[in-house]
């Protein structure tokens with residue numbers, strides 16, 4: 484039992500925060516099982532993030548860093564904490580907010596309003612990059628064409644690339660994105676359930692994309708186009724486990740972190756897309772393949788990992804394909820790269 488806890492119990496009064504021993508606790512941290520008050524929670528939370536940044540040498544003074552800002556809770560907390568720590572500990576970072584407007588009416592347009600408020604509140608310059616400008620399609624247009632099924636494939640692929648393109652516009656050295664522990668645990672579980680060893684091995688990495696144009700850091704309102712039932716079940720399952728054992732979520736993440744891919748695993752040759760110049764291990768990057776399908780009125784062409792390699796082949800001459808195998812085999816050999824949002 485912590486000293487503070489013992490003291491507050493001995494006094495026979497109400498239970499007090501076991502850090503400050505002054506205020507009433509408002510939560511029990513699954514990580515430490517400590518009951519702590521709001522003020523102490525903010526303090527330890529921010530200090531832990533600072534320690535992670537320092538221990539992992541995440542930033543260098545003078546770097547330009549884009550915060551992926553969706554207007555949701557995770558990236559809003561991220562923007563606040565990073566701008567605070569940057570001032571408090573004099574990291575010397577030039578911070579920017581980078582928002583991708585997927586063109587989802589009633590969803591992203593609302594959350595972009597939050598980002599615009601953050602721009603003012605935290606005094607961080609905001610860059611908005613839209614799918615419409617980059618690809619000529621909004622997600623509303625894409626869903627009209629392909630329906631709800633598979634639309635997340637387009638959105639995920641386009642967003643990853645849009646973040647990199649926005650980062651290039653801002654001339655930043657790094658991108659940071661926000662992910663909470665529940666999301667990461669769900670992703671670990673989903674990768675196990677799908678047998679996706681490559682993603683499992685990288686989904687808990689604090690840094691990804693060192694082989695790409697810009698390294699990303701993952702610190703972890705549902706989309707209206709994302710029914711995502713499978714993730715929903717995984718979420719419920721994890722929440723049930725957490726009720727039985729509060730540390731379950733952290734244990735799942737730890738399992739993901741400790742997982743190591745065999746060093747003998749063959750890695751794909753990293754090249755650039757012949758069409759747009761983006762990193763790709765195929766002749767065309769996945770975004771260009773998907774876009775070609777949309778523009779030809781054949782949106783299903785680029786869907787499905789097992790067929791995408793064929794699509795890449797179909798769009799050119801199969802014999803010309805750089806590495807030949809399907810995207811499934813390529814992706815399952817991929818160790819680094821970006822996490823699926």
Ligand SMILES: Nc1ncnc2c1ncn2[C@@H]1O[C@H](COP(=O)(O)OP(=O)(O)OP(=O)(O)O)[C@@H](O)[C@H]1O
Nearest residue numbers: 551552553555556557558559581582583660661824
């Ligand atoms: N449209 C976007 N523009 C910029 N960054 C984004 C966008 N969508 C997602 N991100 C980045 O990826 C992170 C994870 O996105 P995800 O869609 O999983 O949202 P989330 O977990 O609900 O986070 P948030 O609460 O910030 O929306 C976000 O915190 C943000 O940093």
